[in-house]
Amino acid sequence: MSSYLAIDETLLEAKNSLWTAKEIMQQPDCWRATLSIVKAARVQLDSWLVGILDKQNAQIIFTGAGTSAYVGEAVVGYLNQQLDITCRSVSSTELVACPEQYLQPNKPTLLVSFARSGNSPESVAAVEVVNNYVKECAHLLITCNPDGALHQQAAQDENYFSLLMPVQTLDHSFAMTSSFTSMLVASVAIFSDADNAVLTITEAVEKNIAGKLAELKALAELPMHRLVYLGAGSLKGYAQESALKLLELSAGQVMGYFESPLGFRHGPKSLVDDKTLIVLFGSTNTYTKQYDIDLLNELRSDNQAIDVHSLALPDNAMRQQLDDVFNGLYYMVCAQIISFYKAWQLGITVDNPCPTGEVNRVVQGVTIYPLKQGDIND
Structure with missing residues (x-):
């Protein structure tokens, strides 16, 4: 009989905790699969990136909401050492709420968006904010959901490049585990010899x-x-x-x-x-x-x-x-x-630690307000 984290699979399933345990332990396989995905996309991706990153005074902003934002926090220092271009990490929650503090209209910007579902309100809105505010911008989307709004948007515009993570990284559990580390592996593999x-x-x-x-x-x-x-x-x-x-x-x-x-x-x-x-x-x-x-x-x-x-x-x-x-x-x-x-x-159902719904797997209840002329002071 199978076990994960030294706990029997049937017991994990009975206590609604199997997916989290399984997704934690699958990560090494996910990382290898992620490297293969980046390798398969390398020629097309490099060709797409050249036209963006060769622009004078260009920058890369890594963004995401919650756990996805912390991918950028973990990689940005390393990539600043590897690249001859400024890299920054700004959460999508900050970009949406205070765009004028992080964006410069005349600075060419590659926005790298991390997202498990690709449906979080701020993640989708951050892309639109950058499009509306920065004159020259492009979007690299590193996501886990082929049906997510971010990935679907990429198919409609050559200014977008979407890289889907291995199918098993679309975590079934509430908490992001393999999705977080796999998106991180993808980002260091894309921008460095990793x-x-x-x-x-x-x-x-x-x-x-x-x-x-x-x-x-x-x-x-x-x-x-x-x-x-x-x-x-x-x-x-x-x-x-x-x-x-x-x-x-x-x-x-x-x-x-x-x-x-x-x-x-x-x-x-x-x-x-x-x-x-x-x-x-x-x-x-x-x-x-x-x-x-x-x-x-x-x-x-x-x-x-x-x-x-x-x-x-x-x-x-x-x-x-x-x-x-x-x-x-x-x-x-x-x-x-x-x-x-x-x-x-603590006796918590790990796959869904908040069954009463105050906190959700994909954030709900966020109102996104459209930017109007005069909302941002350049």
């Missing part, structure tokens, strides 16, 4: 995650009311998504928080008490690691938290000295598992 690094971390997850389950379950079952994820650079984006995953899957019963190691001392550290778990995503960057170690030693010396835990890559991946944007994929799977086990311990 295949070998992705395959290395994929193998590390496959070989090591089963042996990590007992440790992650023990962390999740600590009597905590708050979990703080810490990470620097790209790992801060992963920490942000990890905090949200805990909040979502625990139905708000356990608060998730994120910060950078250096930033944590500047006020947020005051939240630590004996029911706070702290998890650090350790950097493999030699310089950055020094700050991680300093804070770890300080937090452990304070002896205030219920536990201060540092996640580190398995040895085989460590030897490769991968950039942290790739290391974060391993950490992300660990964080998703912690969130699952905490929800399971």
Whole structure:
């Protein structure tokens, strides 16, 4: 009989938790499939991108709502190192609400939109806002749903390029797991030579995650009311998504928080008490690691938290000295598992942690207001 996360499949299904467990564990297969999709589209995609990114003073904005926004937060620092073009991460919720703060009419812009469903109101509206406000713009849509509004729109306009993720990344569960990491893999593969690094971390997850389950379950079952994820650079984006995953899957019963190691001392550290778990995503960057170690030693010396835990890559991946944007994929799977086990311990139906409907799989109840002349001051 099959099991996921060391829990029998029939029990998972009976407790409406099977899809989340399955989608967490399928991620290595999804990442390989994503690389294949990017490779198959490479010639056409590169030809399309050249006409946009070669424009003087061009920029790339990565956008999305909620979890999809954190894809951009995790990749933007790495891609700024790889590309001779400015990359920014701005959530679609911000682009729609305050477009004048993030868009310049005369700056050629490639908007890279991440979306699981492609139907979130802000994700669809962000594309229209950029079209209406920026004179030269184009749209790369990285989505998981062939029936979504974003993907359907791309078929009608040569100014759009839609890249669909593997079919299994259209998560059945409430929380985004394989969709998040696969869209992230796609973005680094599109804009950099990332295949070998992705395959290395994929193998590390496959070989090591089963042996990590007992440790992650023990962390999740600590009597905590708050979990703080810490990470620097790209790992801060992963920490942000990890905090949200805990909040979502625990139905708000356990608060998730994120910060950078250096930033944590500047006020947020005051939240630590004996029911706070702290998890650090350790950097493999030699310089950055020094700050991680300093804070770890300080937090452990304070002896205030219920536990201060540092996640580190398995040895085989460590030897490769991968950039942290790739290391974060391993950490992300660990964080998703912690969130699952905490929800399971609390008796929550993990596939639908909010059955009363206050929070939905695709956001509802958002009114999008049309931009009128005079609404934006250039």
